[in-house]
Amino acid sequence: MDKIVEKIVSIFYRNSIVNDDNIDVVRYGMEIVLLKVLFFLTILLIGVITNNVVNIFVFMLFYKPLRTYAGGYHAKTRIGCYFVSVLMLFLFLISVKLISMFDVLINAIYIVAIISGVTIWILAPVETSNKPLDATEKCRYRLISRIILLVEFFVGGLCLILNLHIFSLSIALVFTFTGFFLFLCHIQEGIRLAFGKTEANIID
Numbered sequence: 001m002d003k004i005v006e007k008i009v010s011i012f013y014r015n016s017i018v019n020d021d022n023i024d025v026v027r028y029g030m031e032i033v034l035l036k037v038l039f040f041l042t043i044l045l046i047g048v049i050t051n052n053v054v055n056i057f058v059f060m061l062f063y064k065p066l067r068t069y070a071g072g073y074h075a076k077t078r079i080g081c082y083f084v085s086v087l088m089l090f091l092f093l094i095s096v097k098l099i100s101m102f103d104v105l106i107n108a109i110y111i112v113a114i115i116s117g118v119t120i121w122i123l124a125p126v127e128t129s130n131k132p133l134d135a136t137e138k139c140r141y142r143l144i145s146r147i148i149l150l151v152e153f154f155v156g157g158l159c160l161i162l163n164l165h166i167f168s169l170s171i172a173l174v175f176t177f178t179g180f181f182l183f184l185c186h187i188q189e190g191i192r193l194a195f196g197k198t199e200a201n202i203i204d
Contacts, residue, residue, distance in 0.1 A: 004034065035078055042086055052093055058170040059092055062152050066174060069145040070124035072181035092173055099169060106169075110160075113172035116179025120149055126185045149175075 009027050012018045018026045043060065047053035099105045125141035127133045133141060156171035 031078065035082055039082055039085060043089055046086075046089060046093070050093055052096070055093070055096055055166060055170055056089060058167055059089075059174060062155075062171050062174045063178065066120070066145065066148050066152060066178050067181075069141045069148060070120055070178060070182055071126040071141075072178060072185050088177060092177065095173055095176075096169065109169070109172050109176065113156075113175040116175040117149060117153060119179040120175065120182055121146060123182050123186050124149075126182055126189065 006027075008030055009018065009023060012026060043056055044053070047056040095109070099109055124145040125133060125138060127138070152171055152174065156168050156175075159165075159167035159171070
């Protein structure tokens, strides 16, 4: 990844697209763009191979905006964050498969989703040491995350009533994963503050 970024940045530099003043900013932006492209291609490949393109699309459609404003746990590096995200998708697909095999799990996952929704409502937003939020930002992020949560809860409930289980189940798992990562990040930050640690995580 680093070699690809340096290659692209070198080409930009030789063609005077970037200069010494903004080369670091361009390099940083290029890293983010390439990782996002890599992640998109990865989830598309996983969806095609497992025949779950729709499930993954619905999950990411509802997961990304909620996660952005609610916060949550991530690995310490961008590459680590990429692998955590891919692992989460595999866990999502495994969960969908298990729930489809055992009917008893359907009601259970909806109950867990409601509990997770309450957790998100209470804890969000969770800040990390590398992305502190001031009082105004906290209020704004909390308001937006709660609006997104309510909208997604309404959409999920409507899909459940209309027997659109592929949507309602995906949204339920969005709440479950978001709530879990949010709680994990909350605990980690509490430990960091208690013991004076300064390791930073990456947050969307």
